[in-house]
Amino acid sequence: MIEFCSVTKQFPGGTLVVEDFSLVIPSRKTTVLVGSSGSGKTTLLRMINRMVDPTSGRIEIDGEDTALLEPVALRRRIGYVMQNSGLLPHLTVINNVATVPVLNRVPKKQARQDALLLLDTVGLDRSLADRYPSQLSGGQQQRVGVARGLAADPNILLMDEPFGAVDPIVRAELQTELLRLQTELDKTVVFVTHDIDEAFLLGDQVVILEKGGRIAQVGSPTEILSAPATDFVATFIGADRGKRELSIRSSPSGDILVDADGRAAGVLIDSAGGPAL
Amino acid sequence: MNWLVNNGDLIGQLVVAHLLIAIPPIILSLVISVPIGWLANRYAWSRGTLLTGFGLLYAIPSLPLFIILPLIIGTGLRDSINLVVALTLYGLALMVRTTADGLASVDPDVRQSASGVGFSGRSQFFRVELPLAGPVLLAGIRVVAVSTISLTTVGAVIGISSLGSLFTDGFQRGIGAEILTGIVLTIILALGVDGLLVLLGRILMPWVAVNSGRVSRRERRRARLAVVA
Numbered sequence: 176m177i178e179f180c181s182v183t184k185q186f187p188g189g190t191l192v193v194e195d196f197s198l199v200i201p202s203r204k205t206t207v208l209v210g211s212s213g214s215g216k217t218t219l220l221r222m223i224n225r226m227v228d229p230t231s232g233r234i235e236i237d238g239e240d241t242a243l244l245e246p247v248a249l250r251r252r253i254g255y256v257m258q259n260s261g262l263l264p265h266l267t268v269i270n271n272v273a274t275v276p277v278l279n280r281v282p283k284k285q286a287r288q289d290a291l292l293l294l295d296t297v298g299l300d301r302s303l304a305d306r307y308p309s310q311l312s313g314g315q316q317q318r319v320g321v322a323r324g325l326a327a328d329p330n331i332l333l334m335d336e337p338f339g340a341v342d343p344i345v346r347a348e349l350q351t352e353l354l355r356l357q358t359e360l361d362k363t364v365v366f367v368t369h370d371i372d373e374a375f376l377l378g379d380q381v382v383i384l385e386k387g388g389r390i391a392q393v394g395s396p397t398e399i400l401s402a403p404a405t406d407f408v409a410t411f412i413g414a415d416r417g418k419r420e421l422s423i424r425s426s427p428s429g430d431i432l433v434d435a436d437g438r439a440a441g442v443l444i445d446s447a448g449g450p451a452l
Numbered sequence: 453m454n455w456l457v458n459n460g461d462l463i464g465q466l467v468v469a470h471l472l473i474a475i476p477p478i479i480l481s482l483v484i485s486v487p488i489g490w491l492a493n494r495y496a497w498s499r500g501t502l503l504t505g506f507g508l509l510y511a512i513p514s515l516p517l518f519i520i521l522p523l524i525i526g527t528g529l530r531d532s533i534n535l536v537v538a539l540t541l542y543g544l545a546l547m548v549r550t551t552a553d554g555l556a557s558v559d560p561d562v563r564q565s566a567s568g569v570g571f572s573g574r575s576q577f578f579r580v581e582l583p584l585a586g587p588v589l590l591a592g593i594r595v596v597a598v599s600t601i602s603l604t605t606v607g608a609v610i611g612i613s614s615l616g617s618l619f620t621d622g623f624q625r626g627i628g629a630e631i632l633t634g635i636v637l638t639i640i641l642a643l644g645v646d647g648l649l650v651l652l653g654r655i656l657m658p659w660v661a662v663n664s665g666r667v668s669r670r671e672r673r674r675a676r677l678a679v680v681a
């Protein structure tokens with residue numbers, strides 16, 4: 176469990192990025208921080224592994240105050256995946272994945288063996304192991320980034336807009352992959368995005384942030400969709416535009432779901448998977 | 453031509469002497485420039501001060517430097533160490549700025565990501581920032597190498613043997629072939645060392661060619677065939 180206790184962050188310039196922020200992030204669940212640009216998502220995420228230290232307040236991991244932990248050691252036991260993968264351009268795929276174990280003095284051969292298995296885990300062909308990051312597609316780079324984040328077998332995985340820079344089709348693929356991985360691996364995932372659909376898809380707990388890191392609403396996707404707490408939330412999730420209100424309309428080829436504007440949004444199926452009667 | 457054939461041994465000795473003087477300053481200016489370049493980027497005050505300071509070294513005329521150095525470091529006037537030290541100072545004048553710029557040019561995203569996954573300050577410097585600055589350092593050290601090999605000849609004026617001795621001796625005795633040999637061999641030596649550095653760069657930094665999007669010969673041929681078809 177990760178807990179933010181009245182955390183405030185003011186950067187040297189004077190801007191108050193996060194003010195009196197408190198949140199409980201449950202273990203073995205995916206928590207998504209979602210909010211528009213500048214709302215402090217990255218800052219919050221980086222306070223967990225002490226890339227950023229809070230001005231005041233406390234962050235606890237399983238009851239331990241992180242301020243008392245050594246930052247480098249802390250980071251090596253927390254996976255970190257960022258936008259544009261953040262891979263080291265001068266290392267091959269396999270060495271990128273093995274980075275943290277090697278820093279932790281795992282023998283190189285062993286680390287590379289483990290890294291190959293991780294490539295399988297994230298769905299990458301082993302033939303890519305000796306390529307450099309620049310020789311991969313954006314989607315493949317992100318997979319390598321995820322593999323690297325998992326390499327030290329951390330309990331916590333921090334992901335900062337990891338799928339922000341890939342095209343929608345690849346993004347959907349990576350999202351599905353992450354859902355699959357999460358059922359297998361059972362990590363505490365903290366995921367940052369500004370895409371509300373991605374947040375609802377991936378999050379067990381979704382945290383909607385306003386400017387200044389203020390929490391507009393915390394809850395499961397169902398809770399937030401069924402009862403937006405404020406106008407801000409309603410606008411943010413698109414409920415005010417009727418984007419989230421679907422109704423059934425009959426068409427010659429069968430029933431379809433349409434949104435408030437009458438645009439087709441999908442088809443209705445029953446839970447067994449067949450078309451609804 | 454005759455002169456050349458009769459003096460093969462002498463030429464061989466001078467080439468070796470030349471390299472023995474020129475190579476240490478090339479290595480030293482690279483090695484010493486790294487901590488200074490690091491320091492230059494470390495603090496707000498240090499960059500301007502260090503870069504200007506080391507840049508000014510280049511303005512010191514070489515002959516007076518050869519005379520002052522023995523007084524400062526306590527060597528004899530004809531000691532080749534004077535020349536090595538002087539050439540290292542000139543090398544640093546070029547290299548400190550290059551190294552500082554190279555280290556500063558490392559992508560901030562890559563730095564963030566490296567510290568985020570748990571590189572300590574020291575390992576991040578040696579395993580991430582320094583290697584990524586490598587191509588810039590290589591470009592700098594190639595200039596230093598060529599200039600050092602050429603400047604080494606100046607030592608002949610104060611009696612330190614090198615290929616430059618062929619100029620001084622050739623002028624005194626009026627042997628054109630000897631002067632020409634000195635010039636040509638100095639240029640060949642410079643080109644040779646430069647080529648070696650390029651090769652070393654390819655071996656030590658295999659990712660550079662890949663990342664700059666250089667295509668292999670086979671791929672180029674395939675592309676050509678595709679155009680023809």
Ligand SMILES: Nc1ncnc2c1ncn2[C@@H]1O[C@H](COP(=O)(O)OP(=O)(O)OP(=O)(O)O)[C@@H](O)[C@H]1O
Binds near residue numbers: 187192212214215218
């Ligand atoms: N090191 C820093 N020094 C000063 N200000 C900073 C620093 N890092 C971030 N900020 C400021 O803090 C605010 C929040 O930044 P942060 O990166 O946390 O936002 P974000 O929600 O991740 O945004 P985005 O979606 O664009 O990534 C911004 O206004 C930013 O300018």
Ligand SMILES: [Mg+2]
Binds near residue numbers: 216217
């Ligand atoms: Mg961000």
